Amino acid sequence: MPYRAPTADFQFIFDNIVGLEQTYATEKFAEATPDVVEAILLEAGKLCDDVIAPLNRIGDLEPARLENGVVRTSTGFAQGYAAIADGGWIGAAASEEFGGMGLPFAVLTAVNDMMSGACLALQLNPLLTQGQIEALEHHASDTIKALYLPKLISGEWSGTMNLTESAAGSDVGALSTKAVSMGDGEYAITGEKIYISWADNDFTQNVCHLVLARLPDAPAGTRGISLFMVPKLIPDENGVPGIANTLKVVSLEHKTGLHGSPTAVLSFDGAKGWIVGQENGGMKAMFTMMNNARLGVAVEGIGVAEAAFQHALAYAVERKQGRTPVEGGSGAIVEHADVRRMLATMKSQVFAARSIALSCAVAIDMGNATGEADWRDRAAFLTPISKAYGTDVGIEVSTMGVQVHGGMGYVEETGAGQFTRDVRVTAIYEGTNGIQAMDLVARKMMDGGDAAFRLLEEVENNAESARGQFPQMAGAVWASAETLREATEWLVSQDDMSDRFSGAVPFLKAFALVLGSHAHLKAAMAEEGEGPRTRLARFYVKRLLPEHVALLQHVREGKKDLFAITAEDLGA
Ligand SMILES: Cc1cc2nc3c(=O)[nH]c(=O)nc-3n(C[C@H](O)[C@H](O)[C@H](O)COP(=O)(O)OP(=O)(O)OC[C@H]3O[C@@H](n4cnc5c(N)ncnc54)[C@H](O)[C@@H]3O)c2cc1C
Numbered sequence: 001m002p003y004r005a006p007t008a009d010f011q012f013i014f015d016n017i018v019g020l021e022q023t024y025a026t027e028k029f030a031e032a033t034p035d036v037v038e039a040i041l042l043e044a045g046k047l048c049d050d051v052i053a054p055l056n057r058i059g060d061l062e063p064a065r066l067e068n069g070v071v072r073t074s075t076g077f078a079q080g081y082a083a084i085a086d087g088g089w090i091g092a093a094a095s096e097e098f099g100g101m102g103l104p105f106a107v108l109t110a111v112n113d114m115m116s117g118a119c120l121a122l123q124l125n126p127l128l129t130q131g132q133i134e135a136l137e138h139h140a141s142d143t144i145k146a147l148y149l150p151k152l153i154s155g156e157w158s159g160t161m162n163l164t165e166s167a168a169g170s171d172v173g174a175l176s177t178k179a180v181s182m183g184d185g186e187y188a189i190t191g192e193k194i195y196i197s198w199a200d201n202d203f204t205q206n207v208c209h210l211v212l213a214r215l216p217d218a219p220a221g222t223r224g225i226s227l228f229m230v231p232k233l234i235p236d237e238n239g240v241p242g243i244a245n246t247l248k249v250v251s252l253e254h255k256t257g258l259h260g261s262p263t264a265v266l267s268f269d270g271a272k273g274w275i276v277g278q279e280n281g282g283m284k285a286m287f288t289m290m291n292n293a294r295l296g297v298a299v300e301g302i303g304v305a306e307a308a309f310q311h312a313l314a315y316a317v318e319r320k321q322g323r324t325p326v327e328g329g330s331g332a333i334v335e336h337a338d339v340r341r342m343l344a345t346m347k348s349q350v351f352a353a354r355s356i357a358l359s360c361a362v363a364i365d366m367g368n369a370t371g372e373a374d375w376r377d378r379a380a381f382l383t384p385i386s387k388a389y390g391t392d393v394g395i396e397v398s399t400m401g402v403q404v405h406g407g408m409g410y411v412e413e414t415g416a417g418q419f420t421r422d423v424r425v426t427a428i429y430e431g432t433n434g435i436q437a438m439d440l441v442a443r444k445m446m447d448g449g450d451a452a453f454r455l456l457e458e459v460e461n462n463a464e465s466a467r468g469q470f471p472q473m474a475g476a477v478w479a480s481a482e483t484l485r486e487a488t489e490w491l492v493s494q495d496d497m498s499d500r501f502s503g504a505v506p507f508l509k510a511f512a513l514v515l516g517s518h519a520h521l522k523a524a525m526a527e528e529g530e531g532p533r534t535r536l537a538r539f540y541v542k543r544l545l546p547e548h549v550a551l552l553q554h555v556r557e558g559k560k561d562l563f564a565i566t567a568e569d570l571g572a
Contacts, residue, residue, distance in 0.1 A: 001314030003053040003307050005045030005114040009354070011038065012533075014106070016526035017519050018359040023104045026369035032104050040103065044089065044111040051083045052118035056307075059121040059260020060418050064201075066252045066262075071200035074260040078203035080122050084115070085155025090126045094133045098149035105292075105368075106361035112296050113354065116303025120422045121260030123303075125158055125198045127296040132159030132210055135227075135289035139277035141185075144229055147239055148208060157206040157241075161289055162193040162230075162266065170435055172212065172283070173221035179213035179228060179273065188270040189213050189230050192250070195429075199264035200232070200249050206241040207232040209266070210289065211273060212282050219280065227282035228273035247271040257421025290430065291383055295364070297430040298357045298386040301394025301423055302350060308401035308419040309346040315405050315414070316343060333404075342404050346397045348540040351523070352516025353393040357386040359519075374454070381444050381451040384436035388505075389512035391426035392433060398423050437504035440511075442497055449492040452511075456481045456488070459518040466521055470534075473524065473541045477517045480548050484514050487552040494558065502562045503555030510551040517545045 014020035014037065023029040059074040066072075084090060093108040094100025108130070115123040133152050136145055151157040168175035177191025189211055200207055209230045218224030233241035250265040277285035316334040324335035333339045360382035367375035398419035402409030409416040427433045445452065463478035491507065494500050520537035527533045 001311055003049065003056075003118050003310060005048045005117065006306055007041045007045040007114075009351070010041050010110040010113075010358075012523070012526075013351075013355050013358050013519075014110075017355045017522050018106070018362045020104065020106055020358075020362055023106065023362060023365045023369065026366070028369040029102075029104050029365065031102070032107065036103075037107055040092075040107055041110060043087070044114055047083060047087055047089075048114045048118035052080050052115060052122065055080045055122055055260070056119040057415055057418070059119060060257075060415075060422075061259075063259035064252065064262035066249060066264075069248055071202060071249060071252070071262045071264070073201050073203060073262070074121075077122055077201075077260060080119065081125060081155070081201075081203050084122075084126055089115075090129050090155045091133065091153030093130070094149070094153045095137055098137075098145065099153045100133070104362070104365045105295075106358055106365055109295060109299055109358060109361040113299035113303040113306070113357075116300040117307040118303075119260070120300055120304055121258050123300070124258070124261045125201070126155070127293065127300070128161055128198060129155070129157075129159040130296065131161060131289040131293040132208065134292045135210060135285055136229075136276065138288045139227070139285040140229070141274075141276075144274055144276065147235060147237075148229065151206070151235075151239055152208065156204060157208055157231075158198060158201065158204040159208045159210065160196055160199055161286070161293070162196055162209050162211040163286065164193060164195045165191065166194055170432060173223075173225065175212055175214065175225065177211065177213040177268065179215050179226060181215070182272075185274060187213075187228055187273045187275060189228055189247075189268045189273040190270050192265065192267045194265050195253065196264045196266045197261055197429075199262065199266045201262070205233075206235065209247070210276065210286070211268065212286060213273075215279055222283045224280055225282040225286075226279050227276045227285045229276055230268065230271050230273040234272055245271045256424060257418065258425055291364075291380075294383050294387040294430050294436075295357060295360055297426050298353070298360075298390030301391030301426045302353045302357060303394075304419050304423040304426075305346070305350045305353070305394045305397035308398040308416065308423075309343070309350055311414075311416055311419070312346065312401040312404035313343055315408070315416075319406075319408075321406075339404060342400045344536065344539045345544065346400055348520065348536050348544065349393045349397055349516070351536065352512070352519055352540060353386075353390045355519030355523075356382065356512060356515050357390050359515075360386045377447065377451040378454070381440070381455070384440040384444065385508055385512050385515065387430065388427070388433040388436040388508050389516075391423070392509070394423040394426055395420070433508075434505060437508040438501050440508050441491055441500040441504045445488075445492050445500075449488050452488050453485065455515070456485050459514060462518060462522060466525055470521065470524060473521055473538060476541050476545060477514070477521050480514045480517060480545055483549065483552060484510060487555050490556055496559070498563070499558035502559040503557065506551035506554040510548040510555070513545050513548045513551075517541045 062074045091100035096102040179187045253263040326335040363379035459481040463474045466474035524534040524537040
């Protein structure tokens, strides 16, 4: 079944759940009127349905390959990329000064969700460029901005991010790539990066690598890291790519999925680079890129979940098997209780995760438009929840999609298995989901839990106002927020970080379930009468939300019993 971009769902979430209209009221986004946003969603949806989605299977069957040091991409990817670039989608949220559309990041996030559902392997390329654009806008010198931004925004050049090395994965501070000043703001970069997505391609004129490296005598750890722009071809002052830089793709990884996206070992041998931001201030600049990319990866998970759900539903209404309990029904497996349970779980989780991610995107926009600390704190708090829950939902939903297909899910021709293979990495890159959860309970709670408590107050207030209309659902959502508040109070009172970290992942999921229920309740309230959104809300609140109780019990156990289990106990 072909992918269909769920444009009506985005519109509903913008209008009823996350309050996109708040951004229209700011000067920064005054031109993004409801009409414009509606037209953009439809246009992007059409591109995804007609041009991008047909590339998904091709990318899986015909992986990117390395030929004599040059990356050759899957058939049709060059045309697909050109369509994305020509539509202006790469720079949709970038500054108009350099050729971008200046749209709210929330709108771009919806577009990224659709493109991920259509073809994740290709979408990763513009996503990385978008992150690079944002990092340059905030931290680069005027010369670098003028030279690189117009080309990146137009899509003539693409961008990558280079953090990971063999001894520096989650621990970025352990990296050893060297940068030596050559004077005149130029640096020589030497080292080897691994797992670099889209490190090269055969369809953009240039590839711009943002590379983290260490200057001589720099302090140890993340405080001694600087960020450099290292182009594949060195541009002249007019932006014409010229001499090849001294860097090369050494090899491409053979991966479980995401075959259309080349993942490279990239080596730099005294390559010319230009600093972005301050010396030893590289992590700050890279964080701008990573925060953007984290939300981008959240909707990668959600987009694939959407596609896997659509695929499974189409199969479930066609496949007939056994006697179903629906009198006069079609006899298709969608009529079996367990299949219905799976499909409802899939759809309701996609809605919850998407609402959380778009709520985070609106907070980012409002933070940028108003400069208000509350919006920025809200965005910072929601980012790890969006990333981890969105990608976990991607994995869970796509796995359920295989189950709905039965044996046909395990047979490659149906494409159900590809979703599980492609989406798996989203819980690993851009900071593993374990690292996201640790960020949530440590750095994002350095405010004593203020941002968390503000969100919970919002959930409770909304539940209060829903009590008349939906007493049972409102009561359950209100009570879950209270239980979560108590667990959060316990968490922030733990000074030993290991006590927090031991339950960080369950805490993050519990928070997501409460926020997801809040979104579902709002959806029910927005619907006239008892319709499909209310029925789905009831399913999520009654059947999925209760897991938060067990998760929060896990949280409160702290580290003691966990560390009592030795590596030897585990059989090491
Ligand atoms: C397909 C693909 C594409 C990628 N693209 C890029 C890219 O474009 N650019 C780039 O720079 N990198 C990229 N990466 C690298 C990716 O970001 C890293 O794989 C990721 O950060 C994890 O690092 P690692 O693989 O070294 O795992 P490790 O850091 O070794 O982690 C292994 C396990 O230990 C856990 N762990 C590690 N440290 C801690 C800790 N302090 N506390 C608790 N648990 C911990 C992790 O959560 C994980 O479960 C890509 C990776 C893949 C697979």
